[in-house]
Amino acid sequence: MFADLFGLAIVKSLVMPCLNLNGLRNPQGMVYAGDKLFGIDQGPGTDDEINLMEVGGNYGWPHIVGYQDNQAYRYVNYSTVENCANAPMYDGTTVPEGVKVEAQKETDAKLDNFKEPMKTFYTVPNGYNFHDPKCNGEYVCWPTVATTSIAYYPKDGKIKEFQNSLLVTGVKTGTLYRLPLDADAKQVQGEVVTHFRTDNRYRMVLVSPDTSKIYVATDNAGYIMGKDSVPTKEMANKGAILVFEAK
Numbered sequence: 001m002f003a004d005l006f007g008l009a010i011v012k013s014l015v016m017p018c019l020n021l022n023g024l025r026n027p028q029g030m031v032y033a034g035d036k037l038f039g040i041d042q043g044p045g046t047d048d049e050i051n052l053m054e055v056g057g058n059y060g061w062p063h064i065v066g067y068q069d070n071q072a073y074r075y076v077n078y079s080t081v082e083n084c085a086n087a088p089m090y091d092g093t094t095v096p097e098g099v100k101v102e103a104q105k106e107t108d109a110k111l112d113n114f115k116e117p118m119k120t121f122y123t124v125p126n127g128y129n130f131h132d133p134k135c136n137g138e139y140v141c142w143p144t145v146a147t148t149s150i151a152y153y154p155k156d157g158k159i160k161e162f163q164n165s166l167l168v169t170g171v172k173t174g175t176l177y178r179l180p181l182d183a184d185a186k187q188v189q190g191e192v193v194t195h196f197r198t199d200n201r202y203r204m205v206l207v208s209p210d211t212s213k214i215y216v217a218t219d220n221a222g223y224i225m226g227k228d229s230v231p232t233k234e235m236a237n238k239g240a241i242l243v244f245e246a247k
């Protein structure tokens, strides 16, 4: 029927291959760069991740957050806490009363086919201070950016600086994070580069079909980290699509 309607001689299969992925916490996007599939995953209080998605891979949660490095994370279990919804959030340092510690060390976990992230936003050492007194929306000050989307800027794109990079939005920081890939687009390489800092919550990034523009969709409510490093709900462009175009 489709061949008749659209004049096609051959109709390709529309069935996507099934991906068996384990140990993801809050993945809000994946994108192909060539034949490699990259994904983001939000961490609990540290270690938002960029991962190379591989069939059968275990990405660690809740046993391991970020790298298997025993830094600023223990596996805690809220399932037996009364009135769980109102229990304080575990911040990587203080375990709230009544919350069970399942494992003190990430190295206690022996996971089949564990995959470490290619990059984290950000990993911090034990003893990190999660309680900044000037932080009125505490989780906003924690060392995550709250990754919300990922796109690939192609090797032959018009914006030379962006060629062959992953683009990732951070909802708490009003920032686009750019991660250059190696020539084979198999590895993230070098340091993360930041762009387009504004007072907004960045929810989604897309590249225009002709690659000359970057579109960023913003949230209409919530906290952001203000430019003076104090959380605020004041935003510059609520519920908007921002267009960034190379000059």
Ligand SMILES: [Ca+2]
Pocket (backbone or CB within 6 Å): 023, 041, 049, 059, 060, 061, 064, 065, 066, 117
């Ligand atoms: Ca992980």
Ligand SMILES: [Ca+2]
Pocket (backbone or CB within 6 Å): 047, 064, 065, 066, 067, 068, 069, 070, 071, 073, 106
């Ligand atoms: Ca870790």
